[in-house]
Amino acid sequence: MDSMHKISNKDKKNLLIEALSYIQKFKDKIIVIKYGGAAMVEEELKIHFAQDIVLLQSLGLRPVVVHGGGPEVSRAMKQLGQEVSFIDGLRVTSAENMRVAEMVLSGMLNKEIIAHLNTFSGKAVGVSGKDGHLIEAYKKIHTSGVDLGYVGGIQKTNPELLHVLLDKGFLPVISPIGLGVDGTTYNLNADTVASCIAVALNAHKIIFMTDVDGIMVDETLQPELTVGELRKLLEEGVIQGGMIPKAEAVLNSVSFGVPTAHIINGTDPHSVISELFTDKGIGTQVVS
Numbered sequence: 350m351d352s353m354h355k356i357s358n359k360d361k362k363n364l365l366i367e368a369l370s371y372i373q374k375f376k377d378k379i380i381v382i383k384y385g386g387a388a389m390v391e392e393e394l395k396i397h398f399a400q401d402i403v404l405l406q407s408l409g410l411r412p413v414v415v416h417g418g419g420p421e422v423s424r425a426m427k428q429l430g431q432e433v434s435f436i437d438g439l440r441v442t443s444a445e446n447m448r449v450a451e452m453v454l455s456g457m458l459n460k461e462i463i464a465h466l467n468t469f470s471g472k473a474v475g476v477s478g479k480d481g482h483l484i485e486a487y488k489k490i491h492t493s494g495v496d497l498g499y500v501g502g503i504q505k506t507n508p509e510l511l512h513v514l515l516d517k518g519f520l521p522v523i524s525p526i527g528l529g530v531d532g533t534t535y536n537l538n539a540d541t542v543a544s545c546i547a548v549a550l551n552a553h554k555i556i557f558m559t560d561v562d563g564i565m566v567d568e569t570l571q572p573e574l575t576v577g578e579l580r581k582l583l584e585e586g587v588i589q590g591g592m593i594p595k596a597e598a599v600l601n602s603v604s605f606g607v608p609t610a611h612i613i614n615g616t617d618p619h620s621v622i623s624e625l626f627t628d629k630g631i632g633t634q635v636v637s
């Protein structure tokens with residue numbers, strides 16, 4: 350708020366005019382927002398996030414939220430004495446790990462986000478990939494041959510349930526759990542889920558909120574990358590850990606028709622609004 354007081358009335362007017370043109374442009378558009386577990390840190394930030402998403406809805410955009418929850422899942426596993434390990438940003442998931450992951454993601458975190466959104470008069474509804482056959486998953490095999498356990502890949506996305514909700518003005522909030530055709534529960538990477546949902550819904554935009562400013566090369570933020578440039582960074586190993594599935598999700602989204610994908614720092618207050626409603630934007634934008 351302090352910074353608002355420092356800008357002149359003329360600047361405020363220009364900012365508002367700038368925002369209005371985007372509001373018109375985005376009206377009725379589906380925007381998929383991946384809310385990274387890494388960005389869900391402080392209570393205050395979670396409240397800012399909820400306010401922003403409800404604002405988008407009240408401005409006539411149709412937001413769809415997909416959330417992660419890596420740090421909370423790891424914390425719960427450790428509290429229960431379970432082992433935590435990752436390979437290329439994917440969580441190796443035993444049967445016991447899977448039960449905890451589902452409990453934390455679909456139970457605790459999903460409902461916490463719903464509570465925040467609905468406190469601000471949102472019409473949020475929490476679902477997991479299991480609901481309404483939203484996400485059909487299969488056992489993912491890692492290229493190294495290491496058994497990842499209950500880590501799933503996405504076979505098929507059935508967005509019918511989301512259309513039903515969106516058409517009635519509800520705001521879907523999706524936890525990254527999928528169901529195999531044989532009834533097995535799978536732990537999915539939330540970036541992958543967000544990307545498949547964005548493609549299935551013909552989204553106008555996908556935004557990944559994480560805990561870094563965007564894609565970094567030698568500690569320098571990359572404001573804009575093409576699909577080709579991003580693919581090269583992945584091949585060169587510049588992108589590591591949790592940024593690998595995120596970069597792949599960005600590539601998938603843009604390659605299959607989502608016009609733009611953004612990676613932004615969700616630990617900055619109101620980052621979604623800054624990205625959507627200003628000319629300059631923030632973070633890394635990836636275009637085809």
Ligand SMILES: Nc1ncnc2c1ncn2[C@@H]1O[C@H](COP(=O)(O)OP(=O)(O)OP(=O)(O)O)[C@@H](O)[C@H]1O
Binds near residue numbers: 385560561587588590
């Ligand atoms: N080149 C890179 N540029 C930026 N971040 C990178 C890069 N390589 C690796 N990373 C790491 O990727 C991390 C983000 O992925 P991570 O999976 O940890 O978070 P998230 O996806 O937002 O949360 P969650 O997995 O819980 O949904 C960053 O914190 C950073 O450490």
Ligand SMILES: [Mg+2]
Binds near residue numbers: 385417419540591592
């Ligand atoms: Mg991640």
